[in-house]
Amino acid sequence: MRVAPLLLALSLSLSAAVAAQDATRIPDAALDTAAQLRAQALADDTGWKVIESLTTEIGPRLPGSEADARAVAWAEAKFAELGFDRVWTEPVTFPKWERRSERAYVLGAHAQPLVATALGGSPGGEIEAEIVRFADFAALEAAPVGSLQGKIAFVDYRMERTRDGSGYGDAGPIRGRGPAVASGKGAIGYLMRSIGTSAHRVANTGMTRFPDGAAPIPAAALSLSDADQLGRLLQRGPVRVRLELDCGWNGEYTSQNVIGEITGRESPEEVVMIAGHLDSWDHGTGAVDDASGIGITMAVGHLIGRLPQAPKRSIRVIAFANEEQGLIGARQYAERHAGEIASHVIAAESDFGAGRIYAFDSSAPEHAQAAIRRIAEALAPLGIEHTPGAGSPGPDIIPLAQAGGAWAWLGQDGSGYFDLHHNADDTLDKVDPEAVAQNVAAYAVFAWLAAEAEGDFGSTPDAAQATAE
Amino acid sequence: MRVAPLLLALSLSLSAAVAAQDATRIPDAALDTAAQLRAQALADDTGWKVIESLTTEIGPRLPGSEADARAVAWAEAKFAELGFDRVWTEPVTFPKWERRSERAYVLGAHAQPLVATALGGSPGGEIEAEIVRFADFAALEAAPVGSLQGKIAFVDYRMERTRDGSGYGDAGPIRGRGPAVASGKGAIGYLMRSIGTSAHRVANTGMTRFPDGAAPIPAAALSLSDADQLGRLLQRGPVRVRLELDCGWNGEYTSQNVIGEITGRESPEEVVMIAGHLDSWDHGTGAVDDASGIGITMAVGHLIGRLPQAPKRSIRVIAFANEEQGLIGARQYAERHAGEIASHVIAAESDFGAGRIYAFDSSAPEHAQAAIRRIAEALAPLGIEHTPGAGSPGPDIIPLAQAGGAWAWLGQDGSGYFDLHHNADDTLDKVDPEAVAQNVAAYAVFAWLAAEAEGDFGSTPDAAQATAE
Numbered sequence: 022m023r024v025a026p027l028l029l030a031l032s033l034s035l036s037a038a039v040a041a042q043d044a045t046r047i048p049d050a051a052l053d054t055a056a057q058l059r060a061q062a063l064a065d066d067t068g069w070k071v072i073e074s075l076t077t078e079i080g081p082r083l084p085g086s087e088a089d090a091r092a093v094a095w096a097e098a099k100f101a102e103l104g105f106d107r108v109w110t111e112p113v114t115f116p117k118w119e120r121r122s123e124r125a126y127v128l129g130a131h132a133q134p135l136v137a138t139a140l141g142g143s144p145g146g147e148i149e150a151e152i153v154r155f156a157d158f159a160a161l162e163a164a165p166v167g168s169l170q171g172k173i174a175f176v177d178y179r180m181e182r183t184r185d186g187s188g189y190g191d192a193g194p195i196r197g198r199g200p201a202v203a204s205g206k207g208a209i210g211y212l213m214r215s216i217g218t219s220a221h222r223v224a225n226t227g228m229t230r231f232p233d234g235a236a237p238i239p240a241a242a243l244s245l246s247d248a249d250q251l252g253r254l255l256q257r258g259p260v261r262v263r264l265e266l267d268c269g270w271n272g273e274y275t276s277q278n279v280i281g282e283i284t285g286r287e288s289p290e291e292v293v294m295i296a297g298h299l300d301s302w303d304h305g306t307g308a309v310d311d312a313s314g315i316g317i318t319m320a321v322g323h324l325i326g327r328l329p330q331a332p333k334r335s336i337r338v339i340a341f342a343n344e345e346q347g348l349i350g351a352r353q354y355a356e357r358h359a360g361e362i363a364s365h366v367i368a369a370e371s372d373f374g375a376g377r378i379y380a381f382d383s384s385a386p387e388h389a390q391a392a393i394r395r396i397a398e399a400l401a402p403l404g405i406e407h408t409p410g411a412g413s414p415g416p417d418i419i420p421l422a423q424a425g426g427a428w429a430w431l432g433q434d435g436s437g438y439f440d441l442h443h444n445a446d447d448t449l450d451k452v453d454p455e456a457v458a459q460n461v462a463a464y465a466v467f468a469w470l471a472a473e474a475e476g477d478f479g480s481t482p483d484a485a486q487a488t489a490e
Numbered sequence: 491m492r493v494a495p496l497l498l499a500l501s502l503s504l505s506a507a508v509a510a511q512d513a514t515r516i517p518d519a520a521l522d523t524a525a526q527l528r529a530q531a532l533a534d535d536t537g538w539k540v541i542e543s544l545t546t547e548i549g550p551r552l553p554g555s556e557a558d559a560r561a562v563a564w565a566e567a568k569f570a571e572l573g574f575d576r577v578w579t580e581p582v583t584f585p586k587w588e589r590r591s592e593r594a595y596v597l598g599a600h601a602q603p604l605v606a607t608a609l610g611g612s613p614g615g616e617i618e619a620e621i622v623r624f625a626d627f628a629a630l631e632a633a634p635v636g637s638l639q640g641k642i643a644f645v646d647y648r649m650e651r652t653r654d655g656s657g658y659g660d661a662g663p664i665r666g667r668g669p670a671v672a673s674g675k676g677a678i679g680y681l682m683r684s685i686g687t688s689a690h691r692v693a694n695t696g697m698t699r700f701p702d703g704a705a706p707i708p709a710a711a712l713s714l715s716d717a718d719q720l721g722r723l724l725q726r727g728p729v730r731v732r733l734e735l736d737c738g739w740n741g742e743y744t745s746q747n748v749i750g751e752i753t754g755r756e757s758p759e760e761v762v763m764i765a766g767h768l769d770s771w772d773h774g775t776g777a778v779d780d781a782s783g784i785g786i787t788m789a790v791g792h793l794i795g796r797l798p799q800a801p802k803r804s805i806r807v808i809a810f811a812n813e814e815q816g817l818i819g820a821r822q823y824a825e826r827h828a829g830e831i832a833s834h835v836i837a838a839e840s841d842f843g844a845g846r847i848y849a850f851d852s853s854a855p856e857h858a859q860a861a862i863r864r865i866a867e868a869l870a871p872l873g874i875e876h877t878p879g880a881g882s883p884g885p886d887i888i889p890l891a892q893a894g895g896a897w898a899w900l901g902q903d904g905s906g907y908f909d910l911h912h913n914a915d916d917t918l919d920k921v922d923p924e925a926v927a928q929n930v931a932a933y934a935v936f937a938w939l940a941a942e943a944e945g946d947f948g949s950t951p952d953a954a955q956a957t958a959e
Contacts, residue, residue: 080602133549221690222914246917445691
């Protein structure tokens with residue numbers, strides 16, 4: 022998953038507040054080691070092997086499923102196997118949503134099955150109704166209250182393919198809020214063209230939410246081919262669809278954030294945090310979302326842990342629980358560690374697939390900009406450009422950033438990400454081992470240099486933001 | 491579907507038998523009209539519109555399903571709408587195979603779902619067993635009798651991507667005969683890597699057969715990603731799989747071959763036959779297999795029917811019933827018309843997708859070769875090469891060819907065909923309207939010139955072949 026930039030303005034105001042500090046600097050010796058690490062990482066396949074292991078041995082990892090517990094045990098064992106100094110877990114509790122079965126089909130003279138998948142958070146139900154098409158979310162919002170009485174709303178918006186994933190932000194409300202909006206206008210069901218770019222017959226799931234007061238209605242996403250088909254059928258006259266979803270909320274579950282640390286040699290209580298999320302949606306094996314982030318960051322800890330000298334600060338690698346249903350592991354982590362914002366020196370998450378990293382940015386304030394530029398210079402041989410202002414924290418970094426934590430952004434090429442995101446095609450064969458190695462090299466350079474830096478990157482508890490949230 | 495070349499040797503012997511006849515010739519005036527037709531077809535979208543109509547309005551067309559009857563009515567209406575002079579149907583009776591539901595998953599420590607689909611002709615059943623992998627069909631055949639007792643055989647052969655589809659012939663026995671062979675060695679179930687080239691999470695169905703004496707066992711094909719996954723899991727130790735198939739034979743059904751004819755002006759009883767098949771597998775909407783063949787050949791009849799002068803011979807367009815389960819419509823057509831072989835002047839089927847035609851060949855004997863070369867010259871501006879000896883009759887032409895009928899081959903580029911063949915991705919968005927128009931132009935040139943030819947192309951009843959079959 023990936024969330025649109027939110028925090029830039031907050032970060033800049035934060036920068037101003039701490040601009041009077043001494044400049045943060047990167048020692049020359051650290052740059053030499055960074056260059057060695059970069060070369061080692063490019064020649065190393067640990068990241069790929071971890072991705073292969075997680076996707077093969079555990080498979081899909083829906084939060085709260087039987088595989089969730091197996092994934093936690095896998096992550097603990099993998100951290101230990103990779104030589105992390107400390108490995109521990111922290112509980113994460115959330116309501117459990119289950120998918121049991123799903124079918125959709127056109128009724129009547131043009132009867133035929135549709136490829137559709139329930140949105141996470143959808144209730145179950147068996148409904149039949151005429152569909153009413155909307156070109157986008159604004160058109161749905163503009164529909165008069167009551168106008169969808171007894172109907173199925175169908176939002177048919179085509180997401181744009183972009184390198185930076187910005188098309189996802191534009192389409193997001195269709196999935197997140199669309200069903201609740203349609204319900205408010207009388208709809209008894211909801212269909213949407215998947216938020217995705219795949220030409221193949223896979224539907225993309227993802228969370229939807231029904232705020233208090235909104236009557237939950239069965240909600241599903243169609244493959245792009247099937248959305249096209251409904252569009253063509255609607256040109257011929259009214260279309261009735263039957264939706265049979267067996268899914269819904271079922272009690273509460275406690276999973277774990279799994280954490281591995283390479284202990285710092287001088288300031289072990291100060292941490293550079295890099296992360297991915299351990300959970301996935303259930304259709305694929307969560308290879309690009311987000312076994313890749315797990316593999317990339319675990320490999321970084323492994324490589325840094327093998328260096329002759331430990332880093333000055335600790336490198337903390339977190340495999341977050343239940344990112345997909347609302348950054349739940351990350352939020353509970355930020356709550357639990359609310360008193361340690363300043364010691365989270367800087368944080369970055371890999372959660373945008375396995376494409377090559379092409380850009381670097383951070384929330385660092387003025388006094389840390391020289392250090393950030395040195396990190397950017399060490400990333401440049403990997404084809405990575407310093408792009409101030411272009412980035413945003415990874416999703417699981419948001420709760421920490423909202424509490425005042427500094428973040429970095431290692432921007433991956435996401436041109437092909439939404440061919441796979443939240444659908445059945447998110448499998449290992451889509452991951453390029455060489456691109457993984459480039460990611461590991463970039464995260465290793467970043468983490469090592471941030472851990473070796475003298476001075477901070479702007480992390481400071483920020484009461485204004487805590488209340489603003 | 492497409493069947494490997496079978497009949498070249500037979501055709502050559504047939505050629506020798508009739509070589510003493512007068513040479514068949516194409517009148518110059520016919521070539522002028524062919525050039526006009528070619529240009530008109532390239533600028534015409536009738537073929538595309540027919541494909542759009544069939545795939546949208548009817549959707550998947552599993553033989554014997556409710557959609558089978560709708561497709562027959564659609565085809566009758568479409569022939570009439572396109573201005574064919576005569577439209578009729580001929581009954582085709584066959585056993586009905588139904589797919590109701592299917593699930594497969596890995597059990598145990600690496601429990602996870604698999605994308606799999608029952609093979610046509612598979613019985614239903616719920617089984618759990620350890621899988622035994624074979625690299626190819628020969629390895630399965632070499633397994634000792636009894637060695638698969640209580641196991642699920644898993645044949646993991648990778649089909650090769652080729653322009654002419656030759657990789658399909660190599661892989662064919664894995665699906666057609668593999669389950670029966672495995673059953674004979676004690677297996678209680680059968681899994682195979684799909685015969686296909688798609689990197690996406692779609693499984694390719696298709697027929698399998700259990701000869702008398704072979705105990706039918708549940709048999710399914712895995713997506714390529716899932717076959718890869720089983721391969722990786724097997725590297726870690728024994729793998730148990732559960733297969734739940736609800737499918738099987740259920741009574742008998744009578745469908746129809748639907749036939750439209752443009753009546754010849756001089757020899758209406760002599761026909762140039764062009765064909766596609768109306769049925770499809772059930773996962774996609776049968777866009778490339780074989781709504782494309784239906785659209786291409788119907789458009790040819792339509793374009794020829796609009797010419798100021800009717801062709802000398804009749805153009806007969808056939809939408810065959812139930813090709814997928816054994817050329818059943820074509821076989822029953824050949825039986826019904828067994829006395830009319832000589833009047834089926836030449837026949838061709840479009841049943842290899844919607845790729846551009848790049849090659850032309852025929853079974854024509856020596857006395858018709860000059861005429862065939864003139865047809866080839868009229869096809870050359872479409873980028874089509876005359877490739878004597880390279881072709882074979884389309885699948886639904888085989889029964890007629892076996893009875894002595896002459897055939898032509900308009901060879902389509904099938905490089906991408908097995909990305910879509912018999913899987914859920916076989917939908918309209920995969921069809922290129924310009925390639926369809928090129929196909930229509932080629933079939934129109936061929937059909938027109940064959941209908942205008944003076945003399946035959948070698949069709950003659952052949953007693954030796956009738957008994958050989």
